[in-house]
Amino acid sequence: MVKFIYDAEKCVLPHDPEQLRPTVCLKCIEACPKSLLMFRPVREKDLSGAPVRYEIHMAFKSQADKYCPSCLRCVEVCPKKAIRIK
Numbered sequence: 001m002v003k004f005i006y007d008a009e010k011c012v013l014p015h016d017p018e019q020l021r022p023t024v025c026l027k028c029i030e031a032c033p034k035s036l037l038m039f040r041p042v043r044e045k046d047l048s049g050a051p052v053r054y055e056i057h058m059a060f061k062s063q064a065d066k067y068c069p070s071c072l073r074c075v076e077v078c079p080k081k082a083i084r085i086k
């Protein structure tokens with residue numbers, strides 16, 4: 001069974017107020033051949049109403065067996081070792 005494990009403490013994606021998105025890293029998203037990875041804002045907002053940071057999310061996570069072939073490219077490109085696939 002494929003399990004996507006993500007450590008938000010290691011992967012820090014700050015909000016860029018000018019571009020309204022994280023502008024750092026996102027290498028895992030670029031590397032995924034199945035386009036399963038995406039970023040999404042956390043619920044916590046700062047005083048201006050912007051998300052304090054973003055997190056990486058896997059689409060169809062509950063059906064990862066079906067969609068993720070465990071190629072491990074996301075694991076290999078991550079400079080923070082924030083992703084594990086089990």
Ligand code: SF4
Nearest residue numbers: 032068070071072074
């Ligand atoms: S293991 Fe491969 S297919 Fe699965 S999420 Fe990572 S990069 Fe995408």
Ligand code: SF4
Nearest residue numbers: 011025026028078082
């Ligand atoms: S590659 Fe790693 S550090 Fe970069 S966005 Fe993805 S999980 Fe975060």
